[in-house]
Amino acid sequence: MTQQLPDVPASLPALAAGDVTILPAGTRLVRLHDVAGPHPTAHDQLRWFGPLAGKGRFDHHPPGPARDHAPHHGILYAALDDPAGQARPGNGTVLDVILAEAVQAGHTLPVTDGLTLTVWNTTGELHLLDLRSRWSQRTRTGTHLSTAPHERTQRWARAIRTHYPQLHGILAIPATGGRAA
Numbered sequence: 001m002t003q004q005l006p007d008v009p010a011s012l013p014a015l016a017a018g019d020v021t022i023l024p025a026g027t028r029l030v031r032l033h034d035v036a037g038p039h040p041t042a043h044d045q046l047r048w049f050g051p052l053a054g055k056g057r058f059d060h061h062p063p064g065p066a067r068d069h070a071p072h073h074g075i076l077y078a079a080l081d082d083p084a085g086q087a088r089p090g091n092g093t094v095l096d097v098i099l100a101e102a103v104q105a106g107h108t109l110p111v112t113d114g115l116t117l118t119v120w121n122t123t124g125e126l127h128l129l130d131l132r133s134r135w136s137q138r139t140r141t142g143t144h145l146s147t148a149p150h151e152r153t154q155r156w157a158r159a160i161r162t163h164y165p166q167l168h169g170i171l172a173i174p175a176t177g178g179r180a181a
Contacts, residue, residue, distance in 0.1 A: 005144035008155050012163040013138045021130040021171050027122045028081035030094050036114025043118035046074025057150050058170055060157040079174075081119055128171040129160060146173050 033041050039049045048070035051059035061073045079094050129135065136142055145153050160170065 005148035005152050005156070006140050008159045009139075012159060013135070015129075015164065016134065016138075019130060019133045019135040020167065021128050021133075023080075023122060023126040023128065023171075025122055025124050027126070028119060029078040029122060030081045030117065030119050031076070031078040032115070032117050034112065034114045035116050037112060040114060041076075043116070043120050044076070046076050048074045050075065051150075051154050054150060057146070057153045058157040058172070059150075059154050060161040061154075062158075063154070076169075126168045127166065128169050129164060129167050131170060131172045143173065 031043055033043060035042070039047065041047055048068050050056055050061035050066050050069065050073070051063070052066060056075070056077075058077075059075055061069050061075075081094055131141070131145055136145070141156065145156055157170070160167070
């Protein structure tokens with residue numbers, strides 16, 4: 001029998017040692033984003049519009065039709081850069097991972113005049129729930145938060161945001177494989 005992503009429990013476990021990864025200031029991130037169109041964002045700007053149907057695996061916006069949730073429910077998807085270009089066999093480059101995530105589940109990537117790939121350094125520390133940690137075992141989510149249907153993972157994202165308000169986000173292995181993003 002194949003394990004599936006469980007329903008979100010009423011309460012999530014307390015964070016334990018190793019559950020949080022701290023990215024130091026100066027960490028290089030990579031993001032594919034649109035600087036034009038109906039919902040433009042800068043490289044370091046949160047997307048307040050959501051949740052996006054069929055996309056936005058960790059969109060924590062309230063359920064329902066996508067709408068603007070500023071200033072309470074913003075999200076930014078980025079990948080950790082590999083500045084040395086040392087992609088490991090089978091993992092591809094950071095660009096491979098970003099493009100594969102953008103077109104997963106049969107989606108196409110509309111290439112517009114505003115579509116931009118940005119590499120930048122963070123200006124402060126980021127405290128991230130590390131889905132590679134034992135937290136995934138304690139919650140019985142395993143790797144399913146990276147592979148389950150987005151409407152299910154978005155419920156978990158809302159619970160994570162509610163139960164761990166001290167965190168800035170989630171460090172996850174992309175559904176398409178590769179490095180943590």
